[in-house]
Amino acid sequence: MSKVLVIAEHLDGKLNASATAKTVAAAQALSPQSIDVAVFAADPAGAATEAATIAGVSKVRAVANPANAQALAQVLGPQIAKLAAGYSHVFAPSTTFGKDLLPVVAALLGVNQISDLMTVESSHVFKRPIYAGNAIVTVEAPADQPVVATVRTASWQEAARGGSATVETTSVDAELPTHTRFIGLAAGSTDRPDLQSAKRVVSGGRGVGSEENFKIVFDFADKIGAAVGASRAAVDAGYVPNELQVGQTGKIIAPELYIAIGISGAIQHLTGIKDAGTIVAINKDPDSAMFEIADIGLVGDLFKVLPELEAQLKD
Known part of the structure; x- marks a missing residue:
């Protein structure tokens, strides 16, 4: 019978609830005996309490250690392996x-990691995308080894809330490395929703024309x-920073609504949004590849169309 350990993602004491709940959903597909969530932090109380509300979680294992103040793979890896x-x-x-x-964890356990798990076929058989999402491969892990896998969150719905798992303080005796230390974290700040967990995303492409024009x-x-995203072409042109990039080499997202503005629809970009609910494309080129996958397409000049849409919203 399967027993699953889910590693919770959090920052500054706040759980990345969407990513963690989707990972729990993938674990539920195994019909396991239990699903435990592990929270590693200097003070895991807040994130552990949030994780305990995810339905299907048996218990939350809170591992407090000053060394866990920052999510360093080389520090967390030995503890998770234990x-x-x-x-x-x-x-x-x-x-x-x-x-x-997880590559660190897999290496310490002496197993191969499965990346971007998108479908559970059985306890050791899974499907994952390859070739930028153009093909899906079925992989089978050895039955006599633990399975270490990252979950493609865009392929899973969040597990429900309303759970009441117990929070258990856990001590892990692992030798931690001394050659790795935290120096600093540089992160952009915004009041907009997080790109990877937002229900609505508006993205701009090369067709926006400039950094100044991206204001629209x-x-x-x-x-x-909505959260804001961008195509690689817009990022490479310097219109927006690379943390907004959506696509194969950017963020893989699955919002309920995705609005692509001035984006041609290169396959690398489409890979990043293939699991979106409703896709809307706005482009003056009627032959744009984005229209081929869009649920709603609008051919027109974005600098005319967007003000008109905003006017309708005001009404």
């Missing part, structure tokens, strides 16, 4: 956090309470 004893599966979200952390995208996103 804690994983007795678990058949170790899951984490396929975010920057999980992609950095930001303004429209603010009108509808």
Whole structure:
């Protein structure tokens, strides 16, 4: 019977609830005996309490250690490898956090990692995307080894809330490295929703024309309470910083509503939004590839169309 350990992602004491709940949902697909969530922090109380409300979680294991003040893979990895004893599966979200952390855990456990798990076929058989999402491969992990996998959060719905799991203080005796230390964290600040967890996203592409012109995208996103994204072409042109990039080499997202403004629709970009609910494309080029996958398409000049849409919103 499967026993799953989910590694919670959090920052500044606040749980990344969406990513963690989607990872729990993937764990639930195994129909396991139990799902435990592990929170590693200097003070894990806040994030652990949040994690305990996710339905399907058996218990939350709170590991307090001053060394865990920052999510360093080289520091967390040895602790997770120790804690994983007795678990058949170790899951984490396929975010920057999980992609950095789980290869370390897999190496310490001496197993191969499965990346971007999107479908559970059985306890050791899964599906994951390859070739920028153009193909789906079925992989089988050895039955006599623990499964270490990152979960493609865009492919899963969040597990429900309303759970009441117990929070258990856990001590992990692991030798931590001394060659890795935290220097600093540089992160952009914004009042807009987080791009990877937002229900609505408005993205701009090369067609926006300039960094100055991108203000029209930001303004429209603010009108509808959406996060802002961008194509790689817009990022490479210097219109917006790279943390807004959506696509194969950027963020993989699955909002309920995705509005693509002035984006041609390169396959690398489409890979990042393939799981979105409703896709709206606005482009003056009627032959844009974005129209081929859009649920709603509007051919027109974005600098005329967006003000008209904003006027309708005001009404």
